Amino acid sequence: MTDAERDAIPLAKPVIGEREQQLVLDVLSSGRLSLGPRLAEFEGAFAQRVGAPYASAVSSGTSALHLALRAVGVTDGDEVITTPFSFVASANVALFERARPVFADIDPVTLNLDPEAVAAVMTDRTAALLPVHVFGYPADIPAFERLGLPIVEDACEALGAVYADGTPVGGRGHPAAFGFYANKQLTTGEGGMLTTFDTEIKARVDSERNQGRAADMGWLDHDRLGFNYRLSDVACALGLAQLERLESMLAGRARVASLYGEVLGTIDGLELPCPDADGNRRGWFVYVVQLPRGVPRDDAVRALGALGIQSRPYFPAVHLMSFYRDRFGHREGEFPVCEDVAARSIALPFFPEMTEGQVERVAQAVAEVVRTRE
Numbered sequence: 001m002t003d004a005e006r007d008a009i010p011l012a013k014p015v016i017g018e019r020e021q022q023l024v025l026d027v028l029s030s031g032r033l034s035l036g037p038r039l040a041e042f043e044g045a046f047a048q049r050v051g052a053p054y055a056s057a058v059s060s061g062t063s064a065l066h067l068a069l070r071a072v073g074v075t076d077g078d079e080v081i082t083t084p085f086s087f088v089a090s091a092n093v094a095l096f097e098r099a100r101p102v103f104a105d106i107d108p109v110t111l112n113l114d115p116e117a118v119a120a121v122m123t124d125r126t127a128a129l130l131p132v133h134v135f136g137y138p139a140d141i142p143a144f145e146r147l148g149l150p151i152v153e154d155a156c157e158a159l160g161a162v163y164a165d166g167t168p169v170g171g172r173g174h175p176a177a178f179g180f181y182a183n184k185q186l187t188t189g190e191g192g193m194l195t196t197f198d199t200e201i202k203a204r205v206d207s208e209r210n211q212g213r214a215a216d217m218g219w220l221d222h223d224r225l226g227f228n229y230r231l232s233d234v235a236c237a238l239g240l241a242q243l244e245r246l247e248s249m250l251a252g253r254a255r256v257a258s259l260y261g262e263v264l265g266t267i268d269g270l271e272l273p274c275p276d277a278d279g280n281r282r283g284w285f286v287y288v289v290q291l292p293r294g295v296p297r298d299d300a301v302r303a304l305g306a307l308g309i310q311s312r313p314y315f316p317a318v319h320l321m322s323f324y325r326d327r328f329g330h331r332e333g334e335f336p337v338c339e340d341v342a343a344r345s346i347a348l349p350f351f352p353e354m355t356e357g358q359v360e361r362v363a364q365a366v367a368e369v370v371r372t373r374e
C-alpha cells in the first residue's frame with residue numbers, strides 16, 4: 001500500500017454512533033425484525049421533519065420513485081419528463097411501468113431541470129413530470145406546477161433542503177422520494193421514504209410495498225399487484241437514530257461546503273455549486289465541481305486518486321449511457337447544457353466530519369491537477 005492509499009480521503013463516510021448501535025440492538029433482541037413498531041415510528045418522525053402528513057418507508061429511493069409514479073397514475077405508453085442530469089434511477093422508474101422517459105435540458109446554474117425546456121417537450125401522452133432536486137438544490141417546483149401535470153419529486157439527494165417559500169423539500173404536497181443509501185444525508189444502509197399529503201396514496205403505497213396486501217387483510221391475501229419494497233425494522237431503527245442527529249450532520253456538511261467554497265474559490269476556471277438564491281436552501285449532499293474546460297475529467301479523477309483523493313465523475317449524462325443510446329437512439333448534442341456540465345463534473349470527498357486539514361488537502365490536489373492538465 002502506498003502512502004497516498006493509506007491516507008486516502010474517501011468520497012463519503014457515514015456518521016454512525018452508539019445511539020444507532022443501541023437502537024439496532026434493541027430491535028435484534030426484540031425479535032420483531034420486520035413490520036414491527038420501529039416502522040411507523042420512523043415514518044412518523046420523518047414525516048414531521050419534512051412537514052408532510054404521511055410517509056411510507058421503503059427499501060430504496062428507487063422503489064419510492066417507482067411507487068410514486070404508479071400512485072400518480074403513470075402507465076403503459078405514457079411519457080414522463082425528467083432530467084438527463086441525474087442518477088439513472090430517476091429515468092429508469094418510468095420504464096418499470098412501460099412508460100417512456102422523455103428528457104429535457106437543465107438550467108446551467110442550478111443544474112436542475114429547466115421548466116421552459118420541459119414545456120417544449122410536453123405532448124398529450126405526458127402523464128407526469130419528475131424533477132430531481134439535483135445535489136440537494138431545490139428544483140423550481142412552482143414553475144412545474146404551472147404546467148398543470150402530476151408531479152413526482154425526486155428528493156433522494158435533498159433531505160434538509162428548503163423551497164423558496166420556506167417549506168422543507170418533501171412538504172409541498174406532491175409525492176416525494178427520499179433515499180437512504182450509505183452516502184446520503186441520513187442513511188439506513190439501503191432504504192428510502194415516500195412522503196405524501198394524500199391518504200389514498202399512503203394506503204396504496206403501503207399495500208404495494210408489501211406485495212399488494214391491504215392493512216386489514218390476512219397474511220397471504222392480496223387484492224392488487226405489489227412488490228417487496230419493505231424496509232426492515234433494523235433499518236428503521238438505524239434511521240430513527242440518524243434522524244435524531246440529522247440537524248448536526250446537515251450542519252457538518254454545510255460547514256465543509258463553506259470551507260470548500262473558500263479554498264476552491266481561488267482556482268481559475270473551476271465552477272463551484274451555485275450559492276443559495278431567491279430563498280431556496282440547499283440540503284448539502286455532495287460537493288460537485290465543474291472542471292475548467294480543457295481539463296480532461298477522467299484524467300483528473302485518476303490524478304486525484306494518485307494523490308490520495310477519491311473523486312468520481314458525477315453525474316454522467318443519462319441519455320448517453322449505453323442502455324439509453326441503444327434503446328432510444330440518443331446521441332451527443334441533444335441536451336447541450338447537460339452534456340457540457342456532465343463532461344466536467346466530479347464529486348469530491350464530502351462528509352460531515354471532514355476536517356479543515358482534509359479539505360485543504362483536497363483543494364491543493366485539485367489545484368495541482370487543474371494546473372498540470374490544462
Ligand SMILES: Cc1ncc(COP(=O)(O)O)c(C=O)c1O
Pocket residue numbers: 060061062063086087089090132154156157179180181191192
Ligand atoms: C437523484 C437520485 N435519484 C434516485 C436515487 C436512487 O436511490 P437508491 O439508490 O436508494 O435506490 C438516487 C440515489 O443515489 C439519486 O441520487
